[in-house]
Amino acid sequence: MKKLNSILFVFFLAIGSLSAQNNMDQVKISVEKVADNVYVLFGSGGNIGLAVGDDYAYMIDDQFAALSDKILAAVKTVTEKPIKYLVNTHWHGDHTGGNENMANAGAIIVAHESVRERMSQSQNANSTFSFKSLPEITFTDELNIHLDEDHMLMVLHVDAAHTDGDSFIYFPESNVIHLGDNFPNGGYPFIDVNSNGDIEGLVKNLNSALFLVNDETKIIPGHGKVSNRAELKAYRDMIDTIRGRVKIQKDAGKSLEEIQSMGLTKEWDEQFGQGFINATRLIESIFKTVD
Ligand SMILES: [Zn+2]
Numbered sequence: 001m002k003k004l005n006s007i008l009f010v011f012f013l014a015i016g017s018l019s020a021q022n023n024m025d026q027v028k029i030s031v032e033k034v035a036d037n038v039y040v041l042f043g044s045g046g047n048i049g050l051a052v053g054d055d056y057a058y059m060i061d062d063q064f065a066a067l068s069d070k071i072l073a074a075v076k077t078v079t080e081k082p083i084k085y086l087v088n089t090h091w092h093g094d095h096t097g098g099n100e101n102m103a104n105a106g107a108i109i110v111a112h113e114s115v116r117e118r119m120s121q122s123q124n125a126n127s128t129f130s131f132k133s134l135p136e137i138t139f140t141d142e143l144n145i146h147l148d149e150d151h152m153l154m155v156l157h158v159d160a161a162h163t164d165g166d167s168f169i170y171f172p173e174s175n176v177i178h179l180g181d182n183f184p185n186g187g188y189p190f191i192d193v194n195s196n197g198d199i200e201g202l203v204k205n206l207n208s209a210l211f212l213v214n215d216e217t218k219i220i221p222g223h224g225k226v227s228n229r230a231e232l233k234a235y236r237d238m239i240d241t242i243r244g245r246v247k248i249q250k251d252a253g254k255s256l257e258e259i260q261s262m263g264l265t266k267e268w269d270e271q272f273g274q275g276f277i278n279a280t281r282l283i284e285s286i287f288k289t290v291d
Pocket of ligand 1: 090092095162181
């Protein structure tokens with residue numbers, strides 16, 4: 001029976017990856033220009049940032065390995081310059097699955113040291129993603145990459161929020177910022193507690209982002225459409241309000257199940273709670289990490 005189960009398991013895994021492959025076959029990569037030298041690529045998985053300097057191109061995140069050829073073809077519609085550095089906003093596979101392919105294409109991978117650490121741990125564990133190409137350049141707080149004489153890309157490590165390796169990628173001269181999964185536009189945030197994600201860090205980081213940007217800033221979210229300061233502020237307000245409501249009930253001694261049944265997020269569930277993170281999961285992650 002055990003053997004049959006494991007055969008069935010392998011069978012279902014194969015079906016699963018087959019349908020994932022089929023889904024990837026249907027994905028189209030679209031390109032949106034957000035500044036003179038900065039673009040966003042949409043496909044399946046985290047939003048990709050692309051910056052073009054005088055001699056090289058620079059990429060932020062790379063979705064899934066099965067999409068790498070299409071992504072590189074989409075890059076070619078923007079620039080013939082080779083990708084010099086690829087920066088990961090965090091370690092999750094829907095943002096880093098193409099790392100190995102991009103490294104093989106010549107890109108040097110840059111990420112926070114915790115991103116490299118978590119990727120190397122997942123090489124041994126039973127992980128959905130195995131990372132063969134680890135980040136070659138790591139940093140602890142921040143790192144500047146000079147794209148050319150006039151443009152810089154700032155990689156800013158922020159507090160543990162979505163994971164403990166989160167970074168914002170800021171292009172000050174172009175007035176563009178990529179917030180990774182601290183801002184999944186249109187959906188509730190995933191606070192990955194297993195990667196030390198934390199609601200307190202998320203609120204703090206969203207506040208920091210609001211300080212950095214102005215009304216003209218193009219905000220690239222981890223997922224969803226390109227956004228702006230007003231939408232980011234509304235998102236911060238929602239997250240901070242839900243955090244406060246959960247905290248009051250937790251401090252009053254209510255259990256997680258009781259809090260989940262109170263409808264504390266009901267005015268936002270229709271718009272934000274229909275995707276990967278529903279109200280129940282959001283409240284659980286806040287309950288576990290609220291101070
Ligand atoms: Zn993520």
